[in-house]
Amino acid sequence: MRRLNIPLLRNNRAVSHAISAVIITATTITLVLVASIYAYQIMDLQKAAAEFEVAKKSILAFSDALENVAWKPNAARSTRFTIKYGYLELLPETPTEINATVGGSTVFRLLNSTGFVKYHLSDKYVTFGGGYRAYILGNSSSLIIGSTASYGRAVVNQLVGEVTITLDYRVRAMRTSVVRVGTTDVNYVDVWFIKLKIDKKWSYINEFDLKAKCLSVTTATYSADVVGAQNARIGVRVGSVSNSSLISLVSGRVVFNIVTALVKVSV
Secondary structure: OOOOOHHHHHHHHHHHHHHHOOOOOOOHEEEEEEHHHHHHHHHHHHHHHHHHHHHHHHHHHHHHHHHHHOOOOOEEEEEEEEEEEEEEEEEEEEEEEEEEEEEEEEEEOOOEEEEEEEEEEEOOOOOOOOOOOEEEOOOOOOOEOOOOOOEEEEEEEEEEEEEEEEEEEEEEEEEEEEEEEOOOOEEEEEEEEEEEEOOEEEEEEEEEEEEEEEEEEEEEEEEEEEOOOOOEEHHHHHHOOOEEEEEOOOOOEEEEEEEEEEEEEEO
């Protein structure tokens, strides 16, 4: 028997093969696009996380550079920053206070201000969990008693929608000597304060050099009588956070030397 040649069936088969090829091609392209987008997102997350680690190192390097020039008028140094996913912010005029009391009486109370440096990154790139707070330099106290710790204080904070690294500077205080003057023992207590001068609030991205230049170093002197063995209480407030500590004194007099380094921070 002769088989009937049905053109419509043959055409349907051809169309079916063509549609299948189109569907397979479209599916393949879609899968490739999805995989590419996913791979790009993963790569983006890795790059942002790497930037965060580099930002920590750059902030620590800048702190070293700033401390190196702080007590040398006209000395200047800079640190290179490369920022794409976050941004660096320079913030001026945080209120500060330094005070000292001896025997319940206030010897001096100095109101001032300082700036600080802050790096921001969205928590879609890096997250440590709500309330996270960790110091990568220094600790929570804004007052150092002694001569060994760094002035710098850098803290990583998890905030709403972002992770930040904040750099500011602590006050150092210590009794440097006791000198016999005539028949009186004189306690000498030095207090060192690094004041950051930032002209106005700025935010920076891309590649730039963050500069630190010492504009001046000044000293103010205050004194008081010390009756018997007493302590001087040194208090420091930066923003809304206050810290204080005691420095032992011998009977006689005490002289406080407040040494302030004014350091300009700019790009």
